[in-house]
Amino acid sequence: GAGVSQSPSNKVTEKGKDVELRCDPISGHTALYWYRQRLGQGLEFLIYFQGNSAPDKSGLPSDRFSAERTGESVSTLTIQRTQQEDSAVYLCASSQGQGEETQYFGPGTRLLVL
Amino acid sequence: KQEVTQIPAALSVPEGENLVLNCSFTDSAIYNLQWFRQDPGKGLTSLLLIQSSQREQTSGRLNASLDKSSGRSTLYIAASQPGDSATYLCAVIGPSSGTYKYIFGTGTRLKVLA
Numbered sequence: 001g002a003g004v005s006q007s008p009s010n011k012v013t014e015k016g017k018d019v020e021l022r023c024d025p026i027s028g029h030t031a032l033y034w035y036r037q038r039l040g041q042g043l044e045f046l047i048y049f050q051g052n053s054a055p056d057k058s059g060l061p062s063d064r065f066s067a068e069r070t071g072e073s074v075s076t077l078t079i080q081r082t083q084q085e086d087s088a089v090y091l092c093a094s095s096q097g098q099g100e101e102t103q104y105f106g107p108g109t110r111l112l113v114l
Numbered sequence: 115k116q117e118v119t120q121i122p123a124a125l126s127v128p129e130g131e132n133l134v135l136n137c138s139f140t141d142s143a144i145y146n147l148q149w150f151r152q153d154p155g156k157g158l159t160s161l162l163l164i165q166s167s168q169r170e171q172t173s174g175r176l177n178a179s180l181d182k183s184s185g186r187s188t189l190y191i192a193a194s195q196p197g198d199s200a201t202y203l204c205a206v207i208g209p210s211s212g213t214y215k216y217i218f219g220t221g222t223r224l225k226v227l228a
Contacts, residue, residue, distance in 0.1 A: 105158035
């Protein structure tokens with residue numbers, strides 16, 4: 001079956017512009033996660049959705065970052081007024097439940113802010 | 115606060131060698147530990163998932179062990195091949211990380227020379 005997909009695969013934007021990153025999880029997976037990987041660093045957790053609700057937004061680095069999920073399916077991560085330090089690979093994952101469930105990762109969106 | 119460390123950061127070996135990648139974590143109260151492979155331009159591929167009650171998992175030439183009490187896991191790769199070249203990440207999930215988010219190590223970049 002289809003895995004987790006993300007779009008766009010690459011995004012180059014100018015500092016100050018807004019960007020939207022999309023994640024399509026595996027069908028039927030109730031949990032969805034966003035992570036960020038900056039160059040030379042490990043993956044950082046950003047936000048977790050259970051259904052359409054986000055019980056934990058603690059990883060969002062600033063109020064310029066927001067995310068939503070609709071229909072217990074697609075999620076959009078929005079970064080407003082992008083800064084150069086936002087340049088990273090943004091990875092989305094989904095799982096059937098939470099906790100001990102395996103998380104399946106998408107290919108990521110490479111964001112470069114000039 | 116859970117912290118995950120991977121040693122070595124980079125490794126270069128000739129084809130055919132057996133090798134061991136190390137992962138250590140500071141909080142032994144985990145639900146599971148997962149080893150991932152990350153190829154350039156691609157997302158994460160799950161290699162092995164070890165539940166907290168298990169001591170090891172095997173898949174083909176890969177064997178992962180878990181010693182919760184000492185906060186360590188090793189990934190053993192037998193008869194390495196150039197196709198094994200990638201970054202290997204370990205990640206843990208447990209109550210200290212909110213039960214649903216993985217805490218990742220910074221990875222080991224492996225290069226297998228033909």
